[in-house]
Amino acid sequence: MKTIILRTASNYLLPILLLFSIFILLRGHYLPGGGFVGGLIASIAFVLHAFANGLKDTKKLLKFHPGYLMPAGLALSFLSGLLPVVGFDEPFMTGLWLHHPLPVIGSIGTALFFDIGVYLVVQGVTLTIIFTISESA
Amino acid sequence: MMQQVVTYPLLFQLLLSIILMFVWRRIDLQRIISICGSLVGVALSGWLFFHVWTNGTQTVQAASWDAPFGITFVADTLAATLVLLTSISGLAVSSYSSASVIPARLRFGYFPIFHFLLLGLIGAFLTGDIFNLYVWFEIIIISSFVLITLGGEKPQIEGAVKYFTLNILASIIFLTAIAVMYGLTGSLNMADLAVIVPKLENRGLVEVAAILFLIGFGIKSAVFPLYFWLPASYHTPPSAVSAIFGGLLTKVGVYALIRIFTLIFLDDILLDDILLIIAVLTLFSGAIGALVQKNVRKVFSYLIICHIGFMIAGLGMFTEAAIAGAIFYLIHDIIVKTNLFMISGVIYRIKGTINIKSLGGLYEKYPKLSLLIAIPFFSLIGIPPLSGFWPKISLILAGLDTNNYIVIGGIIFASLLTLIVIARVWSEVFWKNPVKLPKREHFLYFEDMTNLRKVQFIAPVVFLTLVSLYIGFGAEHIQQISSRIAGELLNHGEYIKAVMPKS
Amino acid sequence: MELLLAIMTGVLYAAGLYMILRRSLVKLIIGLIIISNGANLLIFLLGRITKGHPPIIPEDAKMFSEIYADPVPQALILTAIVISFGLQSFAIILVKRAYKVVNTDDIDKMNATDEEV
Numbered sequence: 001m002k003t004i005i006l007r008t009a010s011n012y013l014l015p016i017l018l019l020f021s022i023f024i025l026l027r028g029h030y031l032p033g034g035g036f037v038g039g040l041i042a043s044i045a046f047v048l049h050a051f052a053n054g055l056k057d058t059k060k061l062l063k064f065h066p067g068y069l070m071p072a073g074l075a076l077s078f079l080s081g082l083l084p085v086v087g088f089d090e091p092f093m094t095g096l097w098l099h100h101p102l103p104v105i106g107s108i109g110t111a112l113f114f115d116i117g118v119y120l121v122v123q124g125v126t127l128t129i130i131f132t133i134s135e136s137a
Numbered sequence: 138m139m140q141q142v143v144t145y146p147l148l149f150q151l152l153l154s155i156i157l158m159f160v161w162r163r164i165d166l167q168r169i170i171s172i173c174g175s176l177v178g179v180a181l182s183g184w185l186f187f188h189v190w191t192n193g194t195q196t197v198q199a200a201s202w203d204a205p206f207g208i209t210f211v212a213d214t215l216a217a218t219l220v221l222l223t224s225i226s227g228l229a230v231s232s233y234s235s236a237s238v239i240p241a242r243l244r245f246g247y248f249p250i251f252h253f254l255l256l257g258l259i260g261a262f263l264t265g266d267i268f269n270l271y272v273w274f275e276i277i278i279i280s281s282f283v284l285i286t287l288g289g290e291k292p293q294i295e296g297a298v299k300y301f302t303l304n305i306l307a308s309i310i311f312l313t314a315i316a317v318m319y320g321l322t323g324s325l326n327m328a329d330l331a332v333i334v335p336k337l338e339n340r341g342l343v344e345v346a347a348i349l350f351l352i353g354f355g356i357k358s359a360v361f362p363l364y365f366w367l368p369a370s371y372h373t374p375p376s377a378v379s380a381i382f383g384g385l386l387t388k389v390g391v392y393a394l395i396r397i398f399t400l401i402f403l404d405d406i407l408l409d410d411i412l413l414i415i416a417v418l419t420l421f422s423g424a425i426g427a428l429v430q431k432n433v434r435k436v437f438s439y440l441i442i443c444h445i446g447f448m449i450a451g452l453g454m455f456t457e458a459a460i461a462g463a464i465f466y467l468i469h470d471i472i473v474k475t476n477l478f479m480i481s482g483v484i485y486r487i488k489g490t491i492n493i494k495s496l497g498g499l500y501e502k503y504p505k506l507s508l509l510i511a512i513p514f515f516s517l518i519g520i521p522p523l524s525g526f527w528p529k530i531s532l533i534l535a536g537l538d539t540n541n542y543i544v545i546g547g548i549i550f551a552s553l554l555t556l557i558v559i560a561r562v563w564s565e566v567f568w569k570n571p572v573k574l575p576k577r578e579h580f581l582y583f584e585d586m587t588n589l590r591k592v593q594f595i596a597p598v599v600f601l602t603l604v605s606l607y608i609g610f611g612a613e614h615i616q617q618i619s620s621r622i623a624g625e626l627l628n629h630g631e632y633i634k635a636v637m638p639k640s
Numbered sequence: 641m642e643l644l645l646a647i648m649t650g651v652l653y654a655a656g657l658y659m660i661l662r663r664s665l666v667k668l669i670i671g672l673i674i675i676s677n678g679a680n681l682l683i684f685l686l687g688r689i690t691k692g693h694p695p696i697i698p699e700d701a702k703m704f705s706e707i708y709a710d711p712v713p714q715a716l717i718l719t720a721i722v723i724s725f726g727l728q729s730f731a732i733i734l735v736k737r738a739y740k741v742v743n744t745d746d747i748d749k750m751n752a753t754d755e756e757v
Contacts, residue, residue: 030696036718036722067161070158071155071158071159071161074151074155074158075155075159078148078151078152078155082148085141085144085148089140089141090201091140091141091144091197091198091199091200091201092141092144092148092197092199092200093199093200094200094201095200095201125726129729129733132733133729133732133733133736136733136736268716268719272719272723275723275727278727279726279727279730282730282734283730286734286737289737289741290741291741291742291752292752292753292755294734294737294738294741294742295738295742295750295751295752295753296753297734297738298665298734298735298738298747298750299750299753301731301734302660302668302672305672305676305727305731306660306672306675309672309675309676309679312676312679312683312720313679313682315683315716316679316682316683316685316686316687317682317686319683319686319687319712319713319716320685320686320687320688323710325712369753369754370753372753373753
């Protein structure tokens with residue numbers, strides 16, 4: 001699969017797809033999108049890069065094992081769910097929101113951080129699975 | 138703060154596995170975190186149990202979405218008891234596995250996944266939503282797949298394929314049942330279903346859903362025609378993994394059966410008859426299977442199947458006394474089966490094999506340890522006043538009350554065969570003259586362990602033996618707990634009121 | 641539409657079960673994938689198919705004014721798909737390992753678990 005067209009295209013597609021995945025992640029509260037789809041799109045960006053440039057280059061690009069995204073994302077989601085329990089004596093995962101929406105991003109609440117956690121976990125899981133399969137092949 | 142205590146054991150296990158994932162490579166640290174964390178987990182579950190015991194059924198509406206729209210976590214006495222037992226077994230197996238599982242396996246994330254398994258178990262006991270129950274079941278089976286294949290030896294992989302196929306099939310059947318229930322009622326909350334289902338006109342489809350649930354949970358709890366995956370897989374992984382599987386995994390299926398058939402599908406004579414027939418056949422086939430096996434762990438696997446029959450029989454007779462007996466047996470069985478598989482691991486580490494033919498002379502060499510092992514064996518058989526005796530008496534009395542003489546016959550037959558099987562294991566493994574075995578290379582023998590590891594290895598067996606002695610000698614307390622659970626299960630108005638106070 | 645979906649669900653279940661009963665490991669996995677798709681389709685079908693709007697109340701209203709589609713079955717299917725995604729990728733890796741260790745694709749040859757060790 002190491003054609004020059006794909007390689008050149010993938011170098012441009014990687015940042016665009018990552019940006020698109022973040023856009024999908026952020027619009028996910030009321031519109032189609034969210035952490036899961038966003039995470040899948042982001043991992044597709046890396047998989048495409050791996051197709052074009054080989055697994056080694058993608059790993060070099062990532063700098064750390066994607067497996068570590070799993071505990072990081074889980075921890076973020078867990079803490080955003082735990083905040084209402086510890087701070088406000090509300091049930092687990094109760095949504096807490098800032099009163100004033102921020103510019104560009106909009107209202108910020110625990111649901112956003114939960115979704116970012118999901119985004120990271122999905123990337124971690126997908127990339128780990130795909131890297132493991134393609135390494136052992 | 139007191140209201141949220143329902144979710145504490147659950148959240149704590151999740152926290153524990155996240156922390157363990159961050160120290161993926163440092164297995165010494167993982168050992169310490171896992172054992173200390175499990176101790177805290179037992180404390181939290183104990184707290185939950187006493188809170189429920191004094192204040193009645195507790196609920197938490199996750200994310201503050203009221204039932205029946207959100208997911209509810211419900212801790213009634215049954216759930217709280219099982220969460221406590223899960224934590225106790227988890228503590229024992231955590232200490233046991235830090236000594237007995239070899240570092241090569243620990244390095245592949247044994248402890249994080251082990252705590253994920255406990256998380257799934259606790260979640261399955263606490264949830265009050267039927268689709269959420271499915272999700273917890275999936276968490277359980279995904280973690281158990283990883284644990285069962287860890288190490289990747291040939292029998293392990295083959296056992297995993299069988300275990301995997303049947304368990305996925307069970308999940309799909311369970312999912313189909315949920316789909317049918319949702320189509321019928323438009324609700325997923327178990328308390329809400331308990332209100333809606335008796336009023337439904339379409340009894341035929343309700344029956345179909347009930348049978349689908351029965352098959353799905355039946356595969357998971359290994360009842361008569363659906364158990365063949367269990368003896369094909371439970372003897373293959375390390376004994377620590379078998380211990381947690383044997384003690385808890387099939388019992389989640391039994392728990393789900395008890396929950397569904399005392400809450401949602403009631404007054405169904407056909408179903409009760411089916412349950413009784415299944416129970417008797419399970420008792421017979423499990424006991425006879427155990428009789429012919431030569432691998433100690435396979436013998437124990439068949440005994441798991443056999444003893445599932447007691448609980449299903451209690452559920453099938455459907456009187457308060459019978460369900461109390463089944464619950465008592467469930468409490469006893471979780472502790473004793475976990476202990477049995479840990480004992481099989483102890484034998485394996487001493488001798489280097491698990492085949493009855495090549496074992497022998499353990500009593501001569503380790504008399505104190507053998508006497509210790511005798512106690513769980515006797516409680517398994519049900520010699521009075523040890524723990525297995527009392528629930529069997531309750532079940533037989535309940536059988537007399539409802540004139541189910543075949544069930545009584547099955548119970549007595551299974552108890553007798555258990556006695557014979559255990560006597561055979563005892564005489565072959567402990568009393569027979571020792572057989573000369575070649576020393577295995579690269580094998581961690583019990584004698585070669587450091588003193589700390591020996592303590593970590595034997596202490597859980599002692600601990601669970603003490604717990605099962607308490608269940609036997611403090612039978613009055615356990616009987617009190619199980620009759621209260623049976624009362625709550627049969628008068629489920631309180632459960633529904635706790636989940637949906639407004640209705 | 642309902643009838644078509646019902647027939648399709650039945651076909652998927654039947655095909656899946658048939659594939660599970662074959663002797664080849666790969667066909668076993670394909671069977672599991674097909675049958676879980678059947679289950680997802682069944683949830684979709686039994687959740688009542690309605691042509692309606694997304695179940696979001698507009699900002700200036702207090703309740704739904706138009707017919708809306710039930711979001712719960714979709715949430716259930718999404719969850720089930722995510723779970724089966726994880727399970728299937730595990731299954732594929734497991735089958736690959738099994739093929740390497742046992743050196744055959746034939747399920748009938750997998751009887752090391754019945755041997756006396």
